[in-house]
Amino acid sequence: MSDLPRILVVDDDPVVCSVVTETLRHTGYSVDVAHSGKEVSQFLSSKTYPIVLCDILLPDTNGLELMSEIRELNPDTFVILFTGHASVDLAKEAIRQGAYDFITKPFTNDEILEAVQKAEREQRVHFSTITSSELRILHELTVSRKMTKFSKKASLSYFGKKTAESFSADSLRIYLLNKTETMLEKTVDIGHGSFADEVTWYFLSSRTMQSGGEILLDPSSVGNTDMAGTRASFMGTIIPAGEKSLGVILAGRSQRRDRFKTRDLKLLALYAAELGNQLQNLKMTNDLLVNNKELEKVNLVTSRFSLSLDIPTVISTVADGLRTFIPFDVAGFFVSLENGTPYNFVLMNEAITREKVFASLKKQMSRKIGKALASQLLADVHSEVFIGKDIRSFENSPEFTFTELSDFGKIHGWLVMGSWAGRSRLFPSSKFIPLLLRHAASAICNSLQYRENHRNYLETITAMAQAVDAKDKYTSDHSRNVTAYTLALADKIGITNQARKDLWNAALLHDIGKIGVPEVILNKPGMLTEEEYVIIKTHPAKGCSILKPIKAFKNLLPAIRSHHERYDGNGYPDKLSGTDIPLFARILTVADSFDAMTSNRVYRKSPGVEFALKQLKENSGTQFDRELALAFIEIIKARSYKEILLTYGSVLFENQQGLPY
Ligand SMILES: [Fe+2]
Numbered sequence: 001m002s003d004l005p006r007i008l009v010v011d012d013d014p015v016v017c018s019v020v021t022e023t024l025r026h027t028g029y030s031v032d033v034a035h036s037g038k039e040v041s042q043f044l045s046s047k048t049y050p051i052v053l054c055d056i057l058l059p060d061t062n063g064l065e066l067m068s069e070i071r072e073l074n075p076d077t078f079v080i081l082f083t084g085h086a087s088v089d090l091a092k093e094a095i096r097q098g099a100y101d102f103i104t105k106p107f108t109n110d111e112i113l114e115a116v117q118k119a120e121r122e123q124r125v126h127f128s129t130i131t132s133s134e135l136r137i138l139h140e141l142t143v144s145r146k147m148t149k150f151s152k153k154a155s156l157s158y159f160g161k162k163t164a165e166s167f168s169a170d171s172l173r174i175y176l177l178n179k180t181e182t183m184l185e186k187t188v189d190i191g192h193g194s195f196a197d198e199v200t201w202y203f204l205s206s207r208t209m210q211s212g213g214e215i216l217l218d219p220s221s222v223g224n225t226d227m228a229g230t231r232a233s234f235m236g237t238i239i240p241a242g243e244k245s246l247g248v249i250l251a252g253r254s255q256r257r258d259r260f261k262t263r264d265l266k267l268l269a270l271y272a273a274e275l276g277n278q279l280q281n282l283k284m285t286n287d288l289l290v291n292n293k294e295l296e297k298v299n300l301v302t303s304r305f306s307l308s309l310d311i312p313t314v315i316s317t318v319a320d321g322l323r324t325f326i327p328f329d330v331a332g333f334f335v336s337l338e339n340g341t342p343y344n345f346v347l348m349n350e351a352i353t354r355e356k357v358f359a360s361l362k363k364q365m366s367r368k369i370g371k372a373l374a375s376q377l378l379a380d381v382h383s384e385v386f387i388g389k390d391i392r393s394f395e396n397s398p399e400f401t402f403t404e405l406s407d408f409g410k411i412h413g414w415l416v417m418g419s420w421a422g423r424s425r426l427f428p429s430s431k432f433i434p435l436l437l438r439h440a441a442s443a444i445c446n447s448l449q450y451r452e453n454h455r456n457y458l459e460t461i462t463a464m465a466q467a468v469d470a471k472d473k474y475t476s477d478h479s480r481n482v483t484a485y486t487l488a489l490a491d492k493i494g495i496t497n498q499a500r501k502d503l504w505n506a507a508l509l510h511d512i513g514k515i516g517v518p519e520v521i522l523n524k525p526g527m528l529t530e531e532e533y534v535i536i537k538t539h540p541a542k543g544c545s546i547l548k549p550i551k552a553f554k555n556l557l558p559a560i561r562s563h564h565e566r567y568d569g570n571g572y573p574d575k576l577s578g579t580d581i582p583l584f585a586r587i588l589t590v591a592d593s594f595d596a597m598t599s600n601r602v603y604r605k606s607p608g609v610e611f612a613l614k615q616l617k618e619n620s621g622t623q624f625d626r627e628l629a630l631a632f633i634e635i636i637k638a639r640s641y642k643e644i645l646l647t648y649g650s651v652l653f654e655n656q657q658g659l660p661y
Helices: 014-027 037-044 063-073 088-096 109-128 132-144 152-166 198-211 262-305 311-323 354-369 371-378 433-471 478-493 497-508 512-516 530-536 539-547 551-561 583-597 609-618 626-638 641-649
Strands: 006-010 030-034 051-055 078-083 101-104 171-177 184-191 214-217 233-241 244-253 330-336 342-349 383-386 399-407 410-419
Touching (some): 014 030, 037 063, 051 063, 152 184, 171 198, 214 262, 233 262, 262 311, 354 371, 354 410, 433 478, 478 497, 497 583, 551 583, 609 626, 626 641
Parallel strands (some): 051 078, 342 383
Antiparallel strands (some): 171 244, 214 233, 233 244
């Protein structure tokens, strides 16, 4: 296919047309032929011609008028006129009105060819030349000033001003697509646009966007009949960014000035491409900054998730953290515990009716995890109120999303978030919501796992304590009884919180060292020999050795080691005295001795409660800490020891609330 331009030959003389056409086609040009102004209009409605050869006299018009129409449609067209009535004045007038050249009839084939080839060469030079002022502005827009160093608004404004200057435009506008890419928004408006109204600008921007490329326009072409006669000139091009368009840039000139040419449009497209690049870079830079800020925020929030292993604390922290990113109206943590008791915790807006939430939650949860499990998890839900969230209407049911709380393939439960505005509102812009949810799920799973591990420890150690008790058939409940008395005394003297939990465990495990004492010695009916007594006395230290590897029981060791010390310093294993003996050990000594004296032993029957109380009193200050012994006596006098065993013994293990988690 020839890359030579298509040429329109216009003459009412078929012989002239035939000769010219033959000459041009022979050289490789594509040629269309018109014999009248009407036919010319038909050709121009569908094609553009860089070069038109036109007779000055036509049946329905004259060459000068036709040239004006042709250049109105395409100012870049080079018109070469020919006529048989050579006249210097006519030639001058033709050139003044914009004709590229003038040939007199009769002409030779070479004359025609020479004129056309000269026009073609000049046209090429015309399109490929860039002026020094244009080069300066291009440099300013592309090299010397980068958009990322300034605000977007300032940069666009600068870009608009420079572009308007480059094209001597009376007005320049930049329209950018909005965030949802559904509308063009006027972003830059430079110069006086009074020669075109807003409707015209709107149509021009839409038309340019629809064209997907560059466009030279006048108001009449966009249907603005009011301005059809103004001869204002516009050009527009899309602002490209890869395969997409970010918007359009439009320039306008009033009728007082020359119309924009194709060459202008090509240069504008170059500017627009640079603008597209810069906008894209700016967006990437901004996205990166936003992402970094979001990531920092997510890190800050998630770092708080692991500050505690206490389940209610973790859930509260996680809920607060999630709320800073996810605008849920209601959220719930539904966890199936190992022993089958569901752990429910729902955070709600105080204005939300509980019934409405749970009816909807049950329905959606049943669909997600099955009716039976949903009913189980939703039974007896504990609620905590969120305050200060503005929910305007509760007419409809909220929609819920479910996030699995699982680790190592094991599902612990679900994090449920609900919104009256629908699921889509829950996860807005942040890309880090999945990361946040993973951290949330992980923190909750960790706390659950910790709880389970701790429980396993306790179950194991309790089993060991029970194994010790089982070694002596006459003292099968000794550890449990000592624990009950210890807790009663702890409550009497005001030991609370973690210290009470430590004391509780110390009491439960105080004789754990007896595992290392032969059963024949523990169950010996008669008096122990000196050697046997020495062995018995090793059990406090052995107990410490057994528990020492378990970090969680670090605080119990002093009490276990010293529970056979005497206040006067005659006990074992370290012969500590007075307040050198740890408080917990002094408490254990009282509780331990009381249970020993009120229980039957293999070598004797119980001497009875009164005897035990008398012994406690008589030995206070020598064997026992005086104040603790007297306090304990008060407890037993106020309530029967059986009542104490019943009260404290029944909550020793079954009730999780008291366990030292
Ligand atoms: Fe003991």
